Each structure stands twice: as C-alpha cells, then as structure tokens.
Amino acid sequence: MNYWLMKSEPDVFSIDNLKTKKKSGWDGVRNYQARNFMRDDMKLGDVVLFYHSSCEVPGVAGLAKVSKTSHPDPSQFDSKSEYYDPKATKEAPRWFMVEVEFVEKFDHVITLTEIKNTKGLDKMPLVQKGSRLSINPVTEQEFKIIKNLV
C-alpha cells in the first residue's frame, strides 16, 4: 500500500465537500507528472493525505483513500468545462483520474508551518522551494509522523 498527498483548493473542493459526497473523481489535473501518478501508480486502497492549498491555513485537512483506480477524466471532453481539452479524444484520452473516498477529517489542520517545523518531514516535496506538483508520493515514515501530529 502506498501513501499520497493530494492538493485541493478548499474554495473549489474541500475535505468537507468530500465528506458530504463520500466519493469523488479527482478531476481537473492537467499536469503530466501528477497524471502519471494517478494513471500508473495509485492503487486501490492507497491512502491519501488531503491537503488544502491556496487558502488561509494551508495544510493537511484529513484522509481519503483510493476507491477507484485510473480512468479517463470526463471533464476533458466537456467543452463547457474549464478543464476541457480540445486535443483529447475518447479514443485517445489525455487525462486520467482516480476516485477517492472520504476517510476522516482531522480535528485540526496539520499546517504547512507545522510540517516545515517537524523533523523527518523536511524531505517532503511539499516543503521544497518551488515545488508545485499537486500530487506527491508520501513515505510510510512521513505518513506516520503526520498522523502523530493529529
């Protein structure tokens, strides 16, 4: 089993939204590296750290798990969607997503500041300067350390 960190802007889609919906396709990813993680590496039951970005208190807000593995992101075919990609076809989809299922919302957000100040988490891409990737692998060690911060 693998661990991941997935970023979402809470104004767009938050841990509360996932809690309400129970399950959601992780659509809208338009970065090849992030896509490849979803398409090639994310397995059923993998644990996801749900990270809130571009908001007042950036940090890990809760947990989700992969409930369906890679399949084409339908928003790429939808000309009315902001995620529409005219170069994608049903025969040759360009963008893939997984579906995630709500697991838990933390009592308090594990803030980016806290993560930066915690020993053993300094290798996370999240805290590297200039790292913007919206999906990142997390080691078991890092996951355990973060869980201990909850």
Place this chain on the structure above:
DNA sequence: GCCAACGTTGGC
C-alpha cells in the same frame, strides 16, 4: 530541438 514568452501554482 532550442528558447523566449506566457500561463499557472501557491505561499506570503
């Protein structure tokens, strides 16, 4: 294939 221009991310 290079690289300048442009767009996006995301913390602050």
Place this chain on the structure above:
DNA sequence: GCCAACGTTGGC
C-alpha cells in the same frame, strides 16, 4: 496582490 518557480507553447 505580489512574485518566484516551474510547466507549456509555439516560432524558428
């Protein structure tokens, strides 16, 4: 809103 860092695009 600013801006550094990075990714993508497209002309050549």
